Amino acid sequence: MMDAQLLASGVIFGLSIGSIFFLMAIGLSLCFGLMRIISLDQLLYYSIGAYITYSVSLATGSIWLGMLGGVFVAGIASMAVERFVFPRIYEREITFSMITSFGILIGGIGIIKYFWGVVPRPVPVPTLAQIDILGTEVPIYRLIVIVVAALVYIGIWLFLNRTIIGKAIRAGIEDVEHVEGLGINVSRLFTITFIIAGSLSGLAGGLHAPLIMVDPQMGLEVLAFVFMVVIIGGLGSIKGTLVSAFIVGQVVSLGSLVYAPLAQMAPFAIMLLILLVKPTGLYGSALLKR
Amino acid sequence: MPPDSGIALNDGEILSVRGLTAAYGESKVLFEIDLSAKHRQVVACVGRNGAGKTTLLKSIAGFVRPRSGSIMANQVSLVGLKSYDIARMGIKYIPQDKKVFSDLTVRENLELGSYATGDYDWNRITAYFPKLRELMDRKAGYLSGGERQMLMIGRALLGRPKVLLIDEPTEGLAPSIVAHLKDVFTELSRNTALVMVEQNLPLVCAIAAKVYALKEGRMVAELTDRESIRPEVCERYL
Numbered sequence: 407m408m409d410a411q412l413l414a415s416g417v418i419f420g421l422s423i424g425s426i427f428f429l430m431a432i433g434l435s436l437c438f439g440l441m442r443i444i445s446l447d448q449l450l451y452y453s454i455g456a457y458i459t460y461s462v463s464l465a466t467g468s469i470w471l472g473m474l475g476g477v478f479v480a481g482i483a484s485m486a487v488e489r490f491v492f493p494r495i496y497e498r499e500i501t502f503s504m505i506t507s508f509g510i511l512i513g514g515i516g517i518i519k520y521f522w523g524v525v526p527r528p529v530p531v532p533t534l535a536q537i538d539i540l541g542t543e544v545p546i547y548r549l550i551v552i553v554v555a556a557l558v559y560i561g562i563w564l565f566l567n568r569t570i571i572g573k574a575i576r577a578g579i580e581d582v583e584h585v586e587g588l589g590i591n592v593s594r595l596f597t598i599t600f601i602i603a604g605s606l607s608g609l610a611g612g613l614h615a616p617l618i619m620v621d622p623q624m625g626l627e628v629l630a631f632v633f634m635v636v637i638i639g640g641l642g643s644i645k646g647t648l649v650s651a652f653i654v655g656q657v658v659s660l661g662s663l664v665y666a667p668l669a670q671m672a673p674f675a676i677m678l679l680i681l682l683v684k685p686t687g688l689y690g691s692a693l694l695k696r
Numbered sequence: 697m698p699p700d701s702g703i704a705l706n707d708g709e710i711l712s713v714r715g716l717t718a719a720y721g722e723s724k725v726l727f728e729i730d731l732s733a734k735h736r737q738v739v740a741c742v743g744r745n746g747a748g749k750t751t752l753l754k755s756i757a758g759f760v761r762p763r764s765g766s767i768m769a770n771q772v773s774l775v776g777l778k779s780y781d782i783a784r785m786g787i788k789y790i791p792q793d794k795k796v797f798s799d800l801t802v803r804e805n806l807e808l809g810s811y812a813t814g815d816y817d818w819n820r821i822t823a824y825f826p827k828l829r830e831l832m833d834r835k836a837g838y839l840s841g842g843e844r845q846m847l848m849i850g851r852a853l854l855g856r857p858k859v860l861l862i863d864e865p866t867e868g869l870a871p872s873i874v875a876h877l878k879d880v881f882t883e884l885s886r887n888t889a890l891v892m893v894e895q896n897l898p899l900v901c902a903i904a905a906k907v908y909a910l911k912e913g914r915m916v917a918e919l920t921d922r923e924s925i926r927p928e929v930c931e932r933y934l
Contacts, residue, residue: 570811573804577797583759584795588851589783589812 411542416663417656418539422548422617424655425555429610430628431635431647432562433603439579439642440599441496443503447487449625449632450514451480451604455611456620457522460529469532473612477605483514484604488597496596511625518622526619551613558606559648565602566644575599579642631658634677640690649688708734710889711756711787711859716765718748718755725751726913729765733859733889733906738881740900741893742930743910749893750792752910753861756891757789758782769859783812788852792863792893794844798837802828805836805851813855821850824880842873849880860884862892866899878903897927909933 430452437445455476463472487510495503533550536543566572578585578595586592611624618624635654639646654673661668680688711733718726726748733739741749754760756767758779767774774782783789797805806828810816822829825846831839836847845865852860865881866874874896881890881903894900900907907925909917917933919925 570807573800574808574811576799577805577808580797580799581795583779584791584797585808586779587757587759587783587789587791588809589780589788589855590808591778591780 410540412663413660414540415542415544416659418544418548418552420656420659421652422551422655423658424652425551426610426614426617427628427631427635427654428555428648428651429558429606429613430632431639431651432558432644433607434632434636435639435642435644435647436575436599437603438636440575440582441492441503441596442500443492443495444500444507445600445603446504446507446629447484447510447514448507448603448607449629450511451484451607452611452614452628453515453518453620453622453625454483455480455608456529456615456624457518457527457611458608459612459615460522460527460620463529469530469616472529473609473615476612476615477608480608480611481601481605484607485597485601487604488600492596492600493593515622515625522622524622526621528619529615531616547616551617554609554613555651558609559644562602562644571595571598631673634673636687638677638680638687640687643687643689646687646689710735710770711891712766712768713752713756714766714768716752716755716767717763718751718760719763720751720760724763724913726755726762729910729913729915731891731908731915733891735858735889736885736887737906738885738890738892738904739906739908740904741891741908741910742895742897742900742934744934746912747910748913749910750863753789753863753891753893756782757787757861759789780812784855786855786858787861788855788857788859789861790848790852790863790865792865792867794841794848794868796836796839796844796847798835801833801835802839802847803832805847806854809851809854815854815856817854821853824853824883825850842869845869845873845877849877853884857888859889859891862890862894864893864895866894866896874899897930901925901927901930 430448433448434445437443458476458479459469459472462475463469466472491506491510495506531545531547533546535546537546537549566576574585574590575595578592582592631654635647635651638653639650653676657672657676658669661672709732713729713731716726716729717724729752731739731752741752743749751760755762756774758774758777762775769785769787772785774787797808806818806821827843828846828850831843836844839847849865865877878899884890885903892904904925907919907930908915909930911933919929
């Protein structure tokens, strides 16, 4: 029987890992929703975010500054890829985007290896303070990660619901051709969405860096989990992505407490179960069929 | 090679299509289509399903790239332009699917039209469709077919378009709504050219100054006088 202390620490761990998954998956989900592409290169921006956090924090001593730099560089990298590579992909079948973005990811990993080498790098935790929750000591940094994800969710919600660009993106998720028909430049919407996605992936990498060792393959290591989060939540749904990220986070965390291999297997089982009951994912909509 | 774009418009013409050929992949849908519309003129295209009427409108609106031919509006070639640039030039396409942005409210749908055009004069829209006033905060997904059509037309009217390309506007609507739309189209034609694809022949014949008949992608008739613009005459070409 699991005791309360172990459970509390497992839940907090699950929430923090779920927060990282959420920040990464939101980009994939938005990109699919609006542009109908599978943007596996988001995992590259995640790695870039982590590596820039490592380098900047090493140079300046500030991990927070490193994370900010990670978000910025990831945003710039994603903008470059969107402007120069994806315009040729948008009108093609979805598999093209999958193969191309996977190529960008693999190429990007090569560039990371060239600059930073293959040896995993440690990034110090910004704060070592701990807080007592239900009698167990929980690192404050993990709580910060959860709060950042919650703030990002609120920010994205406000952006999509309260700004005209956000409303145009929501409309585009329903029908991009009708948005164009109104006279709205959808290429600009695509670029904005891609930069948001890339920056959030970079933020995920920066936040995750102090919790793991930064290494060139780190994007590939979380690929399956992020994919599951997007599929379970329902492609194109921000709320679904959040719920699903926390489900997968908890399954990974609590599963490993029960039986270690469950951390890897259980999310797949959950995904299969959910897809059997609801093939469009928890909050996926038939509207997304184009 | 891009289609020819060096054709001048005749007097008063706001839209001129010459020798338009369009295809989806290898399958040709339109063959050498000619069509023109003058300022403040209602032009209708009739024909059976699959005749190429929607493709014709989509080609003008920039959603289908022509294989050959020219499309001119106000001395500017539309061929090769992005659909959003064509919309910004005041040539708006209202599709037949009545697909509004269902997750957005009526107000948000109109806001997008205003954002695209910079025209925030909604009084003009609600003067045509007073019902939209009371539906402003309703999600567009909950609107009836007629209300959706009102919203789509209202949204397209923002920016005071010069040409409205309207695809089957009355399809599936109640007779009272059709009668209302007929009045709206008549009123709109005081300032705007309307190019309309429509199966409702009595409506077409009541408001159109010119009727084109399409059959299997070819223009088979152009009716321009009141004597010939009658349902029984149009029927012959279907």
